[in-house]
Amino acid sequence: MTDAAPATTLARAGSSVGEVALRRRGAHTELVVGGVFVMDTVDVSTEVALATVALGRHDAPRRVLIGGLGLGFTATAVLADQRVEEVLVVEIAEPLIDWAGAGLLPTDLVDPRIHLRAGDVVEVLTATPGEWDLILLDVDNGPGFLVREDNARLYGPAGLSSAVAALAPSGVLAIWSSHPAPELLAALDSIEGGTAQEVLRRVSREGRDLTYGIYLLEAAAQADADLVQHHPRE
Numbered sequence: 001m002t003d004a005a006p007a008t009t010l011a012r013a014g015s016s017v018g019e020v021a022l023r024r025r026g027a028h029t030e031l032v033v034g035g036v037f038v039m040d041t042v043d044v045s046t047e048v049a050l051a052t053v054a055l056g057r058h059d060a061p062r063r064v065l066i067g068g069l070g071l072g073f074t075a076t077a078v079l080a081d082q083r084v085e086e087v088l089v090v091e092i093a094e095p096l097i098d099w100a101g102a103g104l105l106p107t108d109l110v111d112p113r114i115h116l117r118a119g120d121v122v123e124v125l126t127a128t129p130g131e132w133d134l135i136l137l138d139v140d141n142g143p144g145f146l147v148r149e150d151n152a153r154l155y156g157p158a159g160l161s162s163a164v165a166a167l168a169p170s171g172v173l174a175i176w177s178s179h180p181a182p183e184l185l186a187a188l189d190s191i192e193g194g195t196a197q198e199v200l201r202r203v204s205r206e207g208r209d210l211t212y213g214i215y216l217l218e219a220a221a222q223a224d225a226d227l228v229q230h231h232p233r234e
């Protein structure tokens with residue numbers, strides 16, 4: 001967050017997760033959800049990288065699920081890839097969806113391929129097994145710095161397993177973190193039927209060097225997935 005300039009409120013509304021506020025501070029936009037500062041537009045390179053790193057690991061990423069609309073940077077990076085045919089963005093703070101429709105967000109989300117849905121992405125993951133070529137999750141500041149306590153279930157064994165189960169064969173799961181998260185890498189690595197990897201990105205912000213992480217799991221192709229299913233590792 002840039003502290004020097006005073007903030008002006010662009011929009012404010014109640015939601016099922018508390019008050020949501022969109023603020024302008026100098027040249028930048030800030031998002032606050034339920035009293036927690038969630039993000040700003042000072043450096044969105046890692047929000048974009050969440051999309052581009054995952055897109056780069058799939059030959060035909062037709063169907064993409066995004067957890068957390070935020071200010072829309074991950075979603076616009078996905079839409080920039082013409083291989084993508086359908087994007088479902090699930091956002092728990094409902095006003096953000098209205099504000100996207102009203103053009104209040106600092107990104108352009110007008111595209112027939114994108115659908116914005118109010119809800120909890122954890123529930124969508126559970127309800128859509130085998131559906132997604134890419135699943136991009138940016139709903140917290142990382143597994144060690146939750147925006148909502150309830151999101152802890154996403155990073156536990158059951159939550160991660162249902163995220164991986166929601167991938168189509170050869171699908172890619174990518175999770176954003178504002179810090180290196182070795183425990184998340186280990187948890188992904190322990191899931192059978194895929195390969196886990198960490199991509200670290202350095203960002204300079206207000207004179208500080210910060211390290212962000214993108215945590216990936218690439219699911220096996222169909223033949224391998226069958227192999228895993230029928231002949232589990234000893």
Ligand SMILES: C[S@@+](CC[C@H](N)C(=O)[O-])C[C@H]1O[C@@H](n2cnc3c(N)ncnc32)[C@H](O)[C@@H]1O
Binds near residue numbers: 033039069074093
């Ligand atoms: C850091 S922002 C996402 C930023 C986004 N990647 C971008 O490029 O602008 C996190 C968003 O996730 C939302 N969120 C938090 N928990 C969620 C959940 N369980 N399901 C869906 N959205 C959630 C928050 O309301 C917030 O809008």
